[in-house]
Amino acid sequence: MQTVKISRIVRKKTFNWTNFQRVAAPYIFVSPFFLLFIVFGLFPLLFSLYLSFTRWDIASGLSTMRLIGVQNYLDTWNDPLFWKSLWNTFYIALLSGVPQHLIAIPTAYVIHTLVRRMKHFFTAALFVPFITSTVAIALIVTVLFSERQGVVNQAIASLHALPLIGGLFPAENIRWLFDKNSVPVVISLVVIWKYTGYNIVLYLAGLQTIPQELYEAAQVDGATRTQQFRFITLPLLRPIAFYAVTLSLIGNLNLFEEPFILVGTQYGQNQAGMTMGAYLYKSAFELGFADQAAAMSWMFFVVVLALTLINNRLFRSRE
Amino acid sequence: MTLIQKPRTIRPKRNARDTGSKVAAYLTLTVMCFFTFIPFYFMFIFGTWDKSEIYTLPPHVVPGPDLVGNYSVLMEKINFWRSFWNSLYIAVISTVLTVFFCALGGFAFAMYEFKFKNLLFSLVQGSLLIPSLMGIIPFYLIMQAIGWVGEPKALYIPGIANAIGIFLMRQYIGSAIPKELVEAARIDGCSEIRIFWSVVFPLLGPATATLALTTFIGQWNNIVGPLIVLKDRDAFTLPLALRSLQGTSTVETGAMMVGVCIAVIPLLIVFAFTSRNLIAGLAAGAVKG
Helix, strand or coil, X not given: CHHHHHHHHHHHHHHHHHHHHHHHHXXXXXXXXXXXXXXXXXXXXXXXXXXXXXXXXXXXXXXXXEECCCHHHHHHXXXXXXXXXXXXXXXXXXXXXXXXXHHHHHHHHHHHHHCCCCHHHHHHHHHHHHHCCHHHHHHHHHHHCCCCCCHXXXXXXXXXXXXXXXXXXXXXXXXXXXXXXXXXXXXXXHHHHHHHHHHHHHHHHHHHCCCHHHHHHHHHCCCCHHHHHHHHHHHHCHHHHHHHHHHHHHHHHCCCHHHHHHXXXXXXXXXXXXXXXXXXXXXXXXXXXXXXHHHHHHHHHHHHHHHHHHHHHHHHHCC | CCCCCCCCCCCCCCCHHHHHHHHHHHHHHHHHHHHHHHXXXXXXXXXXXXXXXCCCCCCCCCCCCCHHHHHHHHHHHCCHHHHHHHHHHHHHHHHXXXXXXXXXXXXXXXXXXXXXXXXXXXXXXXXXXXXXXXXXXXXXXXXXXXXXXCCCHHHHCCCCCCHHHHHHHHHHHHHHCCHHHHHHHHHCCCCHHHHHHHHHHHHCHHHHHHHHHHHHHHHHHCCHHHHXXXXXXXXXXXXXXXXXXXXXXXXXXXXXXXXHHHHHHHHHHHHHHHHHHHHHHHHHHHHHC
């Protein structure tokens, strides 16, 4: 009786600690993510959904919050600036997204196939913009593209002075950071500058997964380099292209920092640089309509979700 | 084993066309590098000229004499080194905590079998689908509710166990650390946290480096978070402080460019030494992800 009791206690004790910590460990190890996600991600998100159905002045505390139904959604629907910023967001997303990939794919291919010496040097050099702060590059660009005598306008002026091709370039200084046609262009240039190198790195990684034997077989069959690119490289790059395009799409739809620093508070002529992100920020933090902005962000979420699904479908349908 | 030989690579004959396309390739890349670095060049040049000299005709392309003058204007206008310290402080703390907690989470997902593992991991991945813009209003509201507005911890605590980091660590641990190693340590009587800290974590070098670099760079350059929660000028991070120069009535362009220089150069130096690891790490994540 006595011995049995002792052994049971010992068994119980070992069970308690060693086994318990072994079983509990994975749950404890992943708990920081879920704790933080619930506190800083999920709960605030659900609260913003609730907020979107209320009228609330943030400054006057929770007690002044009152439900008003879908009024914020109706107001957003009838707000021309919402549709304008939505359109601007798409336009700038395309203007900055498409060239990135059109430059990055061939460049990665060229680096992969033709460059041996200094391969890492070129890749790293083209990657540098990705690690540069958006504020820094945007501030530099505001000086370079200044409508007074910024370097870009002076370069254009000297090109205009050339014989023959001079007529192709405008005589007057372009108001880059004001004119409704040029504001999206400057924003896109900064985005292209910043992210093309990153895409090159992604595509290079994709190219390295394509087995060399395929190219050798194609060479034996007499395929030219262009044919190899068209019929081997492009199809086999699709998985990585999907990844890269998805990242660009998400990043570009959420574009905020570039227009915010470049075109400041007015967002250019006719608010041509007002992206969805900029409008959300302005509504919530500069004008103080957090309730309306919450409704806007949920409407925008639906649009982003739809576009992501279309993107997935497009890449899948070609398989 | 040695009997199986790889088929010898068929090398195309070197001819004039090949050399030509090689030259073209190097030329194109050089031109691209030129456009990549020209903003940095002018950043440096503008930093050395007085603001009245920046928009001259033709533009200055060589350094001028006003670097010191611009530097003292910068010191007058903003509390520059205070902001530099704020940025460094947030970036370093964030990096250390992120590496630890993401490695811990990635370790659990890679090395353990437990109930609801797949469901929990799908939730981690699913959290990535929420567009970042959706977060800015809720982010402010929660910080206001718990009284963290104006506090640097509002910027580094929420992200210390983030989905991308956990994903990266899980990939690396799954492919680089043999399960037998963990099992052996367990038989030797290590507790689970001890296995993580003394056995597994020291082997995570490359993944740690990649995650540390991306976290540091992300925090150093972060503007949206600080813009929303930091109100006091003394708490400003570098990007916020530099942006505040823009709003003044007469923009001190030269001083601003000196500030931008000092903000950009540390990362360029870090990148010069770590570019191989960073690029390889990001590329590996892309191929596997």
